[in-house]
Amino acid sequence: MESSLSFDQARTAALNEVHAAVAAVFPAGYKLADDFVPQLPCTDVSDRPTGQVHASVSFWVDSIDRTRNNAYFDALARWWTDNGWKLEVDDRPKDLFMNARRDDYLMGMQATPEGRLNIGVDSPCAWPDGTPESKS
Incomplete structure (x- = not known):
């Protein structure tokens, strides 16, 4: 196996992507509230953990005009x-949800039934320190 990020x-790359997106999409004054996501294990095709x-x-996006949610999704x-x-x-207009992929990163945004927006990014699988664990 080869090393990875x-x-x-x-x-850090995922955080940078979220911050770039929200800065481009939302008007000045928005606030981001961390929506804790635990570290998720990667699995192989047999659903066994890989160690990655x-x-x-x-993040929850707060201090925005929720009546403009469709415009934020368009932006x-x-x-x-x-x-x-x-x-x-x-999934619009049925659900306010969409996602996109670039370089194996997946970014998504969704709205709760009350109109609160959440935006996040998942990275590709990574070894905790960037190199595979030795099998000794």
Whole structure:
């Protein structure tokens, strides 16, 4: 097996992507509230743990006008297109949910029934320190 990004590098990259997206999509004054996501283990095709983990980050977007949620989704879709992301799912108007992928990172945004928005990114699988664990 070859080395990959470390967990910390993957998490930093995921955070950078979220911050770039929200800065482009939401008007000044928005606030991000951390929506804790535990470190998620990666599994192989047989659903066995590989020793790698996904770095996931997720935030609630507060201090925005929730009546403009559709416009925020449209702006995020444009930002994705302009920044090399490929839209995978857009469940609007049934559900306010969509996601896109770039370089094995998956970014998604969804709204609760009350209109609160959550945006997050999952990284590709990464070894905790960037190299496979030895099998000694």
